[in-house]
Each structure stands twice: as structure tokens, then as C-alpha cells.
Amino acid sequence: MDIASGLVETARWARDVRSLQHEPKFLFHRVLTECLFAEFAANSCVIDIARGTPIVYACFIGYDEYAHRRGPSSRMALLKLWELDRMLGRIVAAVNALPELGYELYLFSDHGQTATRPAELILGESIGEHLLADGRTAGSDPVAFGGAGGGDAAAVAAQARWFRRVASVLPGPLGKAALAWARHVAKTLDAAQPYHADGPLLVVPAGDIAHVYSTRVPYPLREPELRARHPGLLERCARSPAIGFTLVRGESGPLALRGDRRLELHRPQDALELAHQVGHPLAAVYARDLLRMRSSGDLILLGCAAPCGETVAYPFEFGSHGGLAPDQLDTFMIHPQELGEGAFASLVRPQDLHRFFLERSGRLPRELPLGAREEATCAS
Structure with a gap:
């Protein structure tokens, strides 16, 4: 039954959006992984509670996957929440049935979800083609092969564009x-793929955020060197209708570029402007955190507050997280009432939550290595 309903829904969705991207994998995921593994996780929690296991932890990822593929407020995603509520009810009942074991129940999310529109539906091409191809792109001036792309990546982008032009004139x-x-x-322009086109630039789309790396040096580039090595790239990003802000490491601190605006995020007034545009008070804090990580791109593209008027996803998906849009930065924590309302007021980053549970369970907090502390500073 699940397979039949999944096939029918997939056919309807593909007809509406005119794309089968990710659909075979999603169909497999929803029929096997979600129908079987979610029930297995809930039942395992109930069994572990009955056994008196000191710490029981489970992660229910179904809503996340459904929200990515259909949108966070879609009928399918909301039905998945209803199913999760039923499973969580069994876990709560197991805890309440054994009060003598003294279990504390916490229910929390690591991020939210934002409704997004794929960049391809806005630009008419993937973000890789948009940044790496020669010639004019939506909202930007031409950038030469040697400036923005070059190598195999530029040739692949040009080839993908040619096939799109052919598709527009061929019937049915x-x-x-x-x-x-x-x-x-165009998929080979996604550097996260096992086999991707080489070139001076690598583009890694990840939800409503994308990291762009220069392959010419092994260290993060600052703005002047980035402009010298890849002339025109920052201008193309700053003027793109699918990019809200472009984050880059400046000489005197983190920068956010948008059109002709240049926000220096160490300045309170510029940080406030970014927060206002994005719609979240901590937007500048998280942007600075991102640029502080050595593993982040030489420039970081944000899909929130894009000029097109929507939050843009750089992969082909309709719900995203990982960027700075307000909905995805809002998390929740349901905890025992006796902890009080301010129990988590000082928790800002993931390592803070980890430390809280270590202390709550009676274990001493383990000091994170220096490298791990740096990587853990990004709240998303």
C-alpha cells in the first residue's frame, strides 16, 4: 500500500514541478527507511526504558526529509508530524508507566525548516551553471572563463546551458x-558529488546556503586575493537574483555583500542591517561564526532575503536549513517543568547543549579539542 501510494504521489509531484530530481531516492527513503526505521526507533526506546537503560536517545528524521522534498508546511510533511506524535506518545507512556526509574524526558530540534524555491526555477539553470559558465547570467554582467570558472567546470557549465537551450525549442x-x-x-558542477568537474572554483550547494572554494590555494582567501584570482566573481554573486547575501572574509573582518551594499559585520550598524534584512537578531553573529570556520567556503552564498523575494535553495528542494533564514534558526526544547523557564537561556551553540546533558547525567564535561571548538562555533 505504501509503495502504491508513493508511486502515485511521486507521479503527481513530478508532473507539477516538471522534474524527477531526487524522487527515486525519496521514494525508497519514505517507503523503507521511514515506514520501518521510525517504528523500529520508537519501539527500541520503549524497550530500553522498560530495561532501565540509563540514557536513551533517538533521532526521528522523517519530517526533515519530507520537508526538504515537499516543503515544511506541505500535506505530506504535516502528516509525518502526526505520525511522529503518535510514536512519541508511546515513549511518553513508557516513561510515565515507570516513575520509579526517574527518567527525565527531553524533546528538542537541532534546527527548523524554511520553505524555499530551488535556484533552478528562478535562474533557469543550476547555481553551478550560474556561477561558472561564461557569458551573461541572470542579473549579472558577463564573466570570462579565466575569471569565474575555467577548466573542465566552465566547459561542463557551457554544455549544460546548451542542452537547456535545445530543450526549450524541442517539442514534448x-x-x-x-x-x-x-x-x-550540470550535476557534475556540484562539488559534493563523488565525481565532479575540476576547475579553479568548486561550488558546494547545501540547502539555502552554498560554499564556493578556490582550488588554487589551500587556505581561506580574503577579499582582495579573491578578487585578484577570480575577477568578476563577487560582482556576479552580489547581483544575482538568487543570492541574498555573499559572505566573504575581508581585510578588517567579515563582510556581507549585496548589490552595491558592503556590510562590515564588525560594525554594529552593519550587523544590525544584516539582522534586519534576514529577519533574525543573531544573523550577524552566525555569519561571523561561519566565516571563522576554516572549512567554510572562500565565499558563502545565502539564499535568505534574496532579491527574487523568496528564500532560495541551491539544490533542487522545497524546504531547507543550514542557512540564516529565521524559521530554520528557531529551535525548540521541551523539558521537565521543574527545571524552570530559564534552564536553557544561556545555551547558544551545540556544544552548550552537549555540556548541559553531560552535567545533568552526572558526567563531567569533557573539554573539546581546539579544532573541535572552532568547528562547533557554527550554531546551524
């Missing part, structure tokens, strides 16, 4: 086939 199934091949070619 032929046009769909050409578009599918264009998307297949």
Missing part, C-alpha cells in the same frame, strides 16, 4: 529528454 518528450540530460550534466 524530446524537450524533456534534453532538459533531463542538461540537469545530469
Whole structure:
């Protein structure tokens, strides 16, 4: 039954959005992983509670996957929340049935979800094509091969664009086939893929955020060197209708670029402007955290507050997290009433939550190594 309903829903969705991207994997995930593994996780929690296991932890990822593929407020995602509520009810009942074991129950999220629109539906091409191809792109001036892309990546981007143009003039199934091949070619511009095109720049889309790396040096580039090595790239990003802000490491501190605006995030008034544009009071704090991480891109693209008027996802998805949009930065924590309302007021980053549970369980907090502390500073 689940397989049949999944096939019907997938066919309807593909017809509406005119794309089968991610659908085979999503169908497999929803039928096998979610139907079986979620029930297994809930039942395992109940069994562990009955056994008196000191600490029981489970992660229910179903809503996250459904929100990515259909949107956080879609019917499918909300139905998944209803199913999760039923499973959590069994766990709560198991805790309440054994009060002598003294279990404390915590229910929390590590992030929220924001409704997004794929960059491809706004630009008419993937973010890789948009940044790495030669010639004019939506909202920006032409950038030469040697400036923004170059190497195999630029050639692949040009090839994908050519197939998209062919798809636009071919009728019916032929046009769909050409578009599918264009998307297949463009997929190799995603540096997160096992096999990707090489070039002076690598683009890693991740929800409504994308990291762009220069392959010419092994260290994070600052703005002047980035402009010298890749002329025109920052201008293309800053003027793109699918990019809200471009974060880059400046000579005197972190920068956020948007159109002709240049926000120096160490200045309170500029940090306040970023927070106002994004719609979250901690936006500048998290932006600075991102740029402080050596593993972050030489420039970071934010899909929130994009000029197109929507939050943009750089992969082909309709719900995202990982960026700075307000909905995804809002988390929740349901905890025992006796802890009081301010129990988590001072917790800002993941390592703070880890330390809280170590202390609550009677274990001494383990000091994080220096490298781990640096990587853990990003709250998302």
C-alpha cells in the first residue's frame, strides 16, 4: 500500500514541478527507511526504558526529509508530524508507566525548516551553471572563463546551458529528454558529488546556503586575493537574483555583500542591517561564526532575503536549513517543568547543549579539542 501510494504521489509531484530530481531516492527513503526505521526507533526506546537503560536517545528524521522534498508546511510533511506524535506518545507512556526509574524526558530540534524555491526555477539553470559558465547570467554582467570558472567546470557549465537551450525549442518528450540530460550534466558542477568537474572554483550547494572554494590555494582567501584570482566573481554573486547575501572574509573582518551594499559585520550598524534584512537578531553573529570556520567556503552564498523575494535553495528542494533564514534558526526544547523557564537561556551553540546533558547525567564535561571548538562555533 505504501509503495502504491508513493508511486502515485511521486507521479503527481513530478508532473507539477516538471522534474524527477531526487524522487527515486525519496521514494525508497519514505517507503523503507521511514515506514520501518521510525517504528523500529520508537519501539527500541520503549524497550530500553522498560530495561532501565540509563540514557536513551533517538533521532526521528522523517519530517526533515519530507520537508526538504515537499516543503515544511506541505500535506505530506504535516502528516509525518502526526505520525511522529503518535510514536512519541508511546515513549511518553513508557516513561510515565515507570516513575520509579526517574527518567527525565527531553524533546528538542537541532534546527527548523524554511520553505524555499530551488535556484533552478528562478535562474533557469543550476547555481553551478550560474556561477561558472561564461557569458551573461541572470542579473549579472558577463564573466570570462579565466575569471569565474575555467577548466573542465566552465566547459561542463557551457554544455549544460546548451542542452537547456535545445530543450526549450524541442517539442514534448524530446524537450524533456534534453532538459533531463542538461540537469545530469550540470550535476557534475556540484562539488559534493563523488565525481565532479575540476576547475579553479568548486561550488558546494547545501540547502539555502552554498560554499564556493578556490582550488588554487589551500587556505581561506580574503577579499582582495579573491578578487585578484577570480575577477568578476563577487560582482556576479552580489547581483544575482538568487543570492541574498555573499559572505566573504575581508581585510578588517567579515563582510556581507549585496548589490552595491558592503556590510562590515564588525560594525554594529552593519550587523544590525544584516539582522534586519534576514529577519533574525543573531544573523550577524552566525555569519561571523561561519566565516571563522576554516572549512567554510572562500565565499558563502545565502539564499535568505534574496532579491527574487523568496528564500532560495541551491539544490533542487522545497524546504531547507543550514542557512540564516529565521524559521530554520528557531529551535525548540521541551523539558521537565521543574527545571524552570530559564534552564536553557544561556545555551547558544551545540556544544552548550552537549555540556548541559553531560552535567545533568552526572558526567563531567569533557573539554573539546581546539579544532573541535572552532568547528562547533557554527550554531546551524
